[in-house]
Amino acid sequence: AQKVTQAQTEISVVEKEDVTLDCVYETRDTTYYLFWYKQPPSGELVFLIRRNSFDEQNEISGRYSWNFQKSTSSFNFTITASQVVDSAVYFCALRAGNRDDKIIFGKGTRLHILP
Amino acid sequence: DSGVTQTPKHLITATGQRVTLRCSPRSGDLSVYWYQQSLDQGLQFLIQYYNGEERAKGNILERFSAQQFPDLHSELNLSSLELGDSALYFCASSAVAGSVSYGNTEAFFGQGTRLTVV
Numbered sequence: 690a691q692k693v694t695q696a697q698t699e700i701s702v703v704e705k706e707d708v709t710l711d712c713v714y715e716t717r718d719t720t721y722y723l724f725w726y727k728q729p730p731s732g733e734l735v736f737l738i739r740r741n742s743f744d745e746q747n748e749i750s751g752r753y754s755w756n757f758q759k760s761t762s763s764f765n766f767t768i769t770a771s772q773v774v775d776s777a778v779y780f781c782a783l784r785a786g787n788r789d790d791k792i793i794f795g796k797g798t799r800l801h802i803l804p
Numbered sequence: 805d806s807g808v809t810q811t812p813k814h815l816i817t818a819t820g821q822r823v824t825l826r827c828s829p830r831s832g833d834l835s836v837y838w839y840q841q842s843l844d845q846g847l848q849f850l851i852q853y854y855n856g857e858e859r860a861k862g863n864i865l866e867r868f869s870a871q872q873f874p875d876l877h878s879e880l881n882l883s884s885l886e887l888g889d890s891a892l893y894f895c896a897s898s899a900v901a902g903s904v905s906y907g908n909t910e911a912f913f914g915q916g917t918r919l920t921v922v
Contacts, residue, residue: 734916794849796846
């Protein structure tokens with residue numbers, strides 16, 4: 690069975706603080722892909738990052754960084770120096786297997802950045 | 805702009821009715837996915853088509869059906885609508901033809917169709 694758990698339902702931080710969104714996944718496949726998507730108040734789903742199961746290197750993109758740890762089945766997302774525009778719902782997601790099969794989403798974390 | 809187009813953006817209809825949601829994938833993408841997002845259920849996978857064939861089914865009700873046409877656009881048909889079907893329906897596409905590893909590609913989402921059943 691495949692599953693993605695985002696234990697944090699809602700987080701509020703003050704602007705400029707750092708914030709980490711947690712993601713834990715479950716799969717029996719040795720090949721899998723992990724994703725983060727952002728859903729701003731306007732409603733669209735915006736792709737942020739894809740990481741495959743063979744690449745445990747952390748990734749940094751501007752104020753965003755991702756920490757992938759297979760030992761703990763986690764793929765956490767950190768926003769550094771948060772901004773009000775970062776307010777959104779963030780979804781962690783999993784695709785198991787080596788085909789473009791369905792992507793399973795966690796329930797999302799609603800992030801509020803307070804001015 | 806993700807390149808995935810969904811129409812209509814909003815739809816209001818009465819219980820018992822039938823509606824069709826349309827999705828045009830990104831140019832060259834062979835896979836189309838449909839998801840339902842409701843307040844209490846999060847993003848639920850409904851169904852996937854790959855190059856015209858059904859590939860995977862998720863939590864799709866029997867009242868719902870989908871198809872993918874030769875030009876790769878897809879339609880999601882919802883019938884005998886109930887109040888509980890009110891949700892945001894997303895279409896996504898991925899897998900450009902010729903990709904070496906189809907799994908190693910993200911899905912791009914359309915803007916969604918907000919369905920309200922009254």
